[in-house]
Amino acid sequence: MLEWLLNLDGNILLFIQEYIRVPILTPFVKFITTLGNGGGIWILLTLIMLIIPKTRRVGCMMTAALIGTLLVNNILLKNLVARTRPYEVIAGLTYLVPKPGEYSFPSGHAGSSFAVACVMFRELPKKYGIPALVLAILIALSRLYVGVHYPSDVLFGIISGIAISYAAVAVVEWIDKLKNKNSEEK
Numbered sequence: 809m810l811e812w813l814l815n816l817d818g819n820i821l822l823f824i825q826e827y828i829r830v831p832i833l834t835p836f837v838k839f840i841t842t843l844g845n846g847g848g849i850w851i852l853l854t855l856i857m858l859i860i861p862k863t864r865r866v867g868c869m870m871t872a873a874l875i876g877t878l879l880v881n882n883i884l885l886k887n888l889v890a891r892t893r894p895y896e897v898i899a900g901l902t903y904l905v906p907k908p909g910e911y912s913f914p915s916g917h918a919g920s921s922f923a924v925a926c927v928m929f930r931e932l933p934k935k936y937g938i939p940a941l942v943l944a945i946l947i948a949l950s951r952l953y954v955g956v957h958y959p960s961d962v963l964f965g966i967i968s969g970i971a972i973s974y975a976a977v978a979v980v981e982w983i984d985k986l987k988n989k990n991s992e993e994k
Contacts, residue, residue, distance in 0.1 A: 817958040818898045824952055825901060833953075834904060840943075841905060841950035844917035847874055849943070850924040865980065866931045872976035873923035873969075881919040881968055886911040894958050903955040915957045915965030918948035922969025927976060944969075 843849040854874060857867030891913035895903040910916070925944035929937030948966055951957040957965075 813960065817960050818894065818901075820959045821894055821898060821901055821952060821955060825955065829904075829953060837950045837953045838904060840946045841917065841954050843943070844921055844947040844950070847878075847916075847920040847924075849947075850874060850920050853928070853940070854924065863932070865984075866927065869927045869931060869977050869980045870924050872979050873927050873973050874920060876972040876976055877916070877919040877923040877969055880972060881914050881965065882910070882916045885914055885968075886916070889913045891958075891961070893956060895955050901955050905954045905956060908956055912957055913961045913964065914968055915948065915951050915961045917951050918944075918957075918962045918965030919969040919972070921947045922966050923972045923976065924969075926970050926973035930973070931977065 850870070851874065854867055854870040857863040857870055860867075890911050893903075893908065893912045895901045895907075921944035925937075925940040928940040931937075932940075948962050951962050952959060
């Protein structure tokens with residue numbers, strides 16, 4: 809079963825390379841994938857939310873989501889699973905961006921993108937949340953297009969990002985309740 813999944817992962821990437829990669833689309837996809845480098849676009853959006861008093865609470869949730877995905881995906885799981893990048897394993901697969909310096913599983917780009925975008929989608933008006941989710945989807949898919957992640961890396965990054973977004977909101981709400989309880993006692 810595991811070998812079948814690994815073969816499926818590889819075949820999907822080779823299909824993308826053969827039939828979906830086109831010269832006119834490649835610069836756009838490379839730009840999209842770069843937005844997710846180091847969580848850059850999500851950190852910027854989080855800082856904007858933290859600066860604006862009306863959205864500061866959501867900014868705190870986004871901060872918690874970013875910290876959560878960094879700890880769970882990038883520090884814990886990547887080093888625990890230690891999965892080799894697909895271009896190092898799949899014969900004929902080429903990558904289109906500089907080699908990432910860490911392991912493949914799970915996708916940090918997908919994880920951070922969905923962690924923050926899901927907080928934005930649930931906590932902000934849809935005119936902000938929907939574009940955030942669209943960007944998260946594009947960043948996640950871009951990792952397949954540029955050949956640096958297996959589909960299962962991206963899928964798990966998405967799932968973990970969504971789960972971490974719920975945990976981040978719960979943590980901020982819990983802290984708010986503690987603050988309110990303490991202020992009532994004074």
